[in-house]
Amino acid sequence: MGSMFLSNEELGKKDDDHRPTKIPTIRPPQWSASTGAPPRKMLKRLVIALALGVFVYLFISNLPSDVPIRDRRRPVYRPEGIPDTPPRAPGPMPKLKPDRKPSRPQRPVPPPPAPPRPAPAVPAMPYNGPLIFPKLLSSLQAIYSTGGSQTSNKNVLFAAASLKSAALLLPLACQMGGELRNYVHFALFGGSEVDMGELRAVNGIEEPCHIIFHDARPDSATTSTTERLRLSTVRALHHISNYMHPQALVVDASWTEEDYFLSAVRKQAPVSKIPLIELPEKAHSRLGWITKLDSSSLAAWDKISIDILIHAAPGASGNIIQLLKSLSAADFSAASTPHLTIELPHDVDRATAEFLRTFQWPPGRSQLPSHPRQFTLRHRIARSRLTEQENSVRFLESFWPTSPKYSHVLVLSPQAQLSPQFFHYLKYAVLQYLYSGAALVQDWDSRLLGISLDLPSTHLDGSKPFTPPLGKGTISPPDATVGDSTPFLWQAPNSNAALFTGQKWIELHALVSNLIDFQHRTQSLPPFFTTKLVSKRYPSWLEHALKLSRARGYWMLYPSEAMAKNLATMHNELSRAPEEYERELEKGTPEDSNELPLFGGTLFETLPGGGLLPPFDEMPLLLWNGAATGLRYLDDAAADYANEFRHAVGNCQELAPEDLVPKTSVKDLFCTEDD
Structure with missing residues (x-):
């Protein structure tokens, strides 16, 4: 057994170094005959080595083979409802140590097959192609009786790109239309996909409101880039001006309106010579009196x-x-x-x-260059x-x-x-x-x-x-x-x-x-x-x-x-x-x-x-x-x-x-x- 744990000379020497040093006495070598029984210390070492070998064998034979290698570069996030591990083929379940010995051996139950995963939706690419207004021309051609070909008429235009702004403007447009002093128009711009009939129904717009609706949204509006929507607002307002010559353009200038729409309107309105009326928050209660004015009065809004x-x-x-x-x-x-x-x-x-x-x-304004x-x-x-x-x-x-x-x-x-x-x-x-x-x-x-x-x-x-x-x-x-x-x-x-x-x-x-x-x-x-x-x-x-x-x-x-x-x-x-x-x-x-x-x-x-x-x-x-x-x-x-x-x-x-x-x-x- 000594040759089993100390397999070379160096190990034996290292062991000798730890022993206490004694001054050896010169004695003659003694030889004794073998008794035939191994010493007790040798048997103890043999048992320990045997037990250790059995333990190593059992540990290696029971190692799990289906555990994936963990990637420690970054945390892994899985969508809700997706299992942490990929589905496995039916096979023996991992052995668990029971609290008590079962009365009879139980067969491993295979897991239910995983449902097929839906294919991930591929987002549409932002569209920035040529502008087409598929529904605008028909409504503009139908308003010839309002005198839109003349620069001076009774046309007043309400416009919005945000559906929230549209909900704020439509009640005012309805009140103005009910006064029967102006031809009141409402044009929807932007990238929403709501149907015009649904927009009217949701906001309670009925026939007595006397509003003429125009769909000024471009083709592929829902997938258009912001720049394309801004440019479509400029182009559509140019076409509307040529056919309608509105005496005033009313928009919602509060935070609910789209920024690209307001910037486009502020740029194009002076070019088309349309007086721009920008309504603040709570305009229905603060500026409801504008519904009583005719187109001639509203045309002077931003001039006075x-x-x-x-x-x-x-x-x-x-x-x-x-x-x-x-x-x-x-x-x-x-x-x-x-x-x-x-x-x-x-x-x-x-x-x-x-x-x-x-x-x-x-x-209430800061002293900035934009606020003289x-x-x-x-x-x-x-x-x-x-x-x-x-x-x-x-x-x-x-x-x-x-x-x-x-x-x-x-x-x-x-x-x-x-x-x-x-x-x-x-x-x-x-x-x-x-x-x-x-x-x-x-x-x-x-x-x-x-x-x-x-x-x-x-x-x-x-x-x-x-x-x-x-x-x-x-x-x-x-x-x-x-x-x-x-x-x-x-x-x-x-x-x-x-x-x-x-x-x-x-x-x-x-x-x-x-x-x-x-x-x-x-x-x-x-x-x-x-x-x-x-x-x-x-x-x-x-x-x-x-x-x-x-x-x-x-x-x-x-x-x-x-x-x-x-x-x-x-x-x-x-x-x-x-x-x-x-x-x-x-x-x-x-x-x-x-x-x-x-x-x-x-x-x-x-x-x-x-x-x-x-x-x-x-x-x-x-x-x-x-x-x-x-x-x-x-x-x-x-x-x-x-x-x-x-x-x-x-x-x-x-x-x-x-x-x-x-x-x-x-x-x-x-x-x-x-x-």
């Missing part, structure tokens, strides 16, 4: 601009801070944020200066108080319309506070009364001096309270309720919170310029020129605006009392006299007024007739002094006043009929040697 002009009075910090806060809280989703100009006096109180240092306009700062702040140098003439000049020089037809200005007194929805009413009224088909036919734009957001509490001269009329040709009694009042037309202008049209601003500018020139050339001014009809509680330029209104027969639109509560209110407890009249009125007290609190109702809740704005011929008409009148008498009174003005101020003796025609330069009112 409105500036805001504020002249701050000295020492009136509480007023202007309150006004600017209400402006910041207003909803300007109906258009781009107006440009704001604030005229400051020389002496600015500390509170106002601190507020303006951190004031941001447009509100539409804010102008002017600070006067002269310390002395302005005169009437200086104040009028400074005020009228603060704004000039870039386009007489589309550029307008909103004049605000520091005492005003505006409701969040005032701008919606303002744009709604401007579009309806200046650009609608009815306004163009009846020449309303030539009569309208401006639109007031405020309902005055007194007459212009401040002599007595003003009571708004109940209906056409009547004046409300003192006990009339709020709901009885109605919008009305008044020849008297307003300086508290009123929009002046660009064309009328140019005429007012020319009138003041000629009047100042008349003052410089005249030694003794006639009583016609010096007599004041407007209270000194109002700025001096309002007197000139009244002269223009009386000479031309202009009127200003005023809201009903119920509407005014949702538009603006005046804080007369903080009121101050205009700077040019401050010394004369510094010992007086602020005017008493019926201040109207602002309510939180929606715009439609305050408008009569389900949101419709009444036409001018259905409104009461008042002369500048508050007396009810008719259009013919108003024209006669304007002609008489213009003749009196020409002789007293204009130095006109005899004028030919063509010289009496009103001119924007007001040269028909002034006759000088140069003429």
